[in-house]
Amino acid sequence: MEFRFITKQIHAYLDYPVALGLMAMPFILDLGTSSPLAFWLSIGTGIAAFVLTLLTDHQLGVLRILPYSFHLLVDGAVGVAFLLAPSAFGFTGIDAGYYWLLAATVLVVVGLHKPEETAVQVA
Numbered sequence: 001m002e003f004r005f006i007t008k009q010i011h012a013y014l015d016y017p018v019a020l021g022l023m024a025m026p027f028i029l030d031l032g033t034s035s036p037l038a039f040w041l042s043i044g045t046g047i048a049a050f051v052l053t054l055l056t057d058h059q060l061g062v063l064r065i066l067p068y069s070f071h072l073l074v075d076g077a078v079g080v081a082f083l084l085a086p087s088a089f090g091f092t093g094i095d096a097g098y099y100w101l102l103a104a105t106v107l108v109v110v111g112l113h114k115p116e117e118t119a120v121q122v123a
Contacts, residue, residue: 004114008068011113012060015053022046022102031095038095041085042102045078072110079106 023046026032032039056071057064083103086096 002114004112006109006112007114008058008116011072011109012053012056012058014109015049015056015060019046019050019053022049025098029094029098031098034092034095035089037089038085038091038098041089042098049078068116072113075106076110079103079110082106 022042026039026042031042052066052071052074053060054062055064055066056068057066058068058071080103082099085091085099085103091099
């Protein structure tokens with residue numbers, strides 16, 4: 001049984017809401033109590049994620065300059081960065097919990113990505 005079920009199309013539809021959520025949640029959750037960086041890291045990442053999505057070669061990309069594989073690589077790097085951010089920057093309380101939850105979510109989504117089928121070329 002294959003557990004990797006998140007396709008390129010599903011991922012594309014998740015990207016914009018996630019980017020907007022990263023920009024909105026610091027206000028909603030009042031992040032930044034342990035460090036102002038906890039507030040701004042999410043907003044900056046949200047802006048970068050929005051631009052990345054606009055530039056990604058998938059059905060919701062606008063310019064489609066960047067390969068989808070690069071997009072997944074960036075997502076994985078963000079997941080790792082979010083996992084390490086609380087320790088690296090001294091986030092505590094809700095700030096730390098927010099980034100740990102985001103890290104787990106991002107890494108699970110990347111881990112559940114279903115590889116695209118490649119066409120077999122006959123020589």
